[in-house]
Amino acid sequence: MVRSGRFVRSTGSKSMRRQFAREGFLRRLARRPRLYVAVALPLAIPFILASVTNDVAVSQPAPAAISRAAMSVTPLRYAELTAPAAASLPEHSVVLTLDEGDTLDSVLSAGGLGRSDAATLNNEFGKTVDLRRLRPGHLLRFHYDAAGAVDSVEMKVNGWGEIDAVRDGAAFAITPRPAQQTEIDTAVSAEIDSSLYEALRGAGETPQLVQELVDVFQWDIDFFALQKGDSFSLVVKKKFAGPDVTGYGPIVAARFTHNGQTFEAYRCDTDGHAGYYARNGSPLRKQFLRAPLQFSRITSKFSVSRFHPLLHYFRPHHGVDYGAPTGTPVMTTADGVVAAATYNHGEGNFIRIRHTSRIETSYLHLSRFAKGIKPGRRVTQGEVIGYVGMTGLATGPHLDYRVSDNGTWLDPLKLKSITPDPLRGAALAAFRNSVDAFAPRLAAPAQQLAAFAAKRRALF
DSSP states (O other): OEETTEEOOOOSOHHHHHHHHHHHHHHHHHHOHHHHHHHHHHHHHHHHHHHHHHHHHHHSOOOSOOOHHHHOOOOOOGGGOOOOOGGGSOOEEEEEEOOTTOOHHHHHHHTTOOHHHHHHHHHHHHTTSOGGGOOTTOEEEEEEOTTSOEEEEEEEETTTEEEEEEEETTEEEEEEEEOOEEEEEEEEEEEOSSOHHHHHHHTTOOHHHHHHHHHHHTTTOOTTSOOTTOEEEEEEEEEEETTEEEEEEEEEEEEEEETTEEEEEEEEEETTEEEEEOTTSOBSOOSSOSOSSSSOEEEEOOEEEEEOTTTOSEEEEOEEEEEOOTTOEEEOSSSEEEEEEEEETTTEEEEEEEOSSSEEEEEEEEEEEOTTOOTTOEEOTTOEEEEEBOOSSOSSSEEEEEEEETTEEEOGGGOOOOOOOOOOHHHHHHHHHHHHHHHHHHHSTTOOSHHHHTTOOOOO
């Protein structure tokens, strides 16, 4: 019987007492959810079966004769039901990410290991990987047994592989599994909308590849003047550790269309020295780079009469100003010898490099010189010689770059470079074979790593 919404004891029939006993048992299950998971699943099976049976009975005509005994349902005897053994309960796992500010020890503790076990695994993992070089993004998967204790830990170190730790009594059995290191020739292509960096990032690549592409075409393309609609394609040796990208090898072929003009470059190793060549075998490398620094902007061009922002009168501007943040590396545009590295009131910290008996380049307003740069020092094309600043007569951080021919100032943007000798003989024949292999991939570079990606294994 029921009073005020609560069950009370009754001295009624045996069937009523059995009903109340069942209801009381279900209330106890609701208050004990862990027991509910272990016991309620077997209880649910008869109800599910009954529901299915009733649906079928409604949807199909009943047989002509069904005995009353066949329609009876045997009462459930709760006392005869037992909880499943612990071994049959499902194990589960939790995946934690190593985040900024974390230590491996703190993540091991957060995963459920005690201080002693966490310290043990921290020490064991440190024998396989350098824990000081761990970066955010590594994953740890903790497996738990039926009692909720950690019985194994698997750590995925991006770009290296995995480490398994399986509990073995009071200790852990450690199994390092370094990933297979591979290099795959990968085709990449994109059209520039806002910048070269954004175009490559949109294609799924990293800033490291931006620098490599600039290095290939630095003699022919002014990367300060890229336009929307310029495009490029390239084939690069992409490095993997298992499925993880770890970096790039050299670009082996590239095509760049800028301002309606298309340039091609193919890598060739001759006498132990690698370089890039056009399709006909002529080298892309020139005597002078197009610019002495990268990823900047031209703020003032060569002029015979320019209004000086500090002196407030018109005077010649014998160089090209590149606006860039203080500390931006400045490179020498050609091989040569340092003729001067000093300071004066107008030019600030400046370096002058002699390249031939006639040609010199100058780099003005530097914040400081690179280590070892002094008169008499031999430098090579692309070597960092100093850093952008605003010393001397300057209103902001920039580099004033100048070129002179036997004392006559030249416009650096119109400088005609001397090209080294082209490939010949056996080297040219081998180079042409390389061109034949990679040119089709530049024309249709949209092939992705489908075959490789299909082999990836889901770790977590």
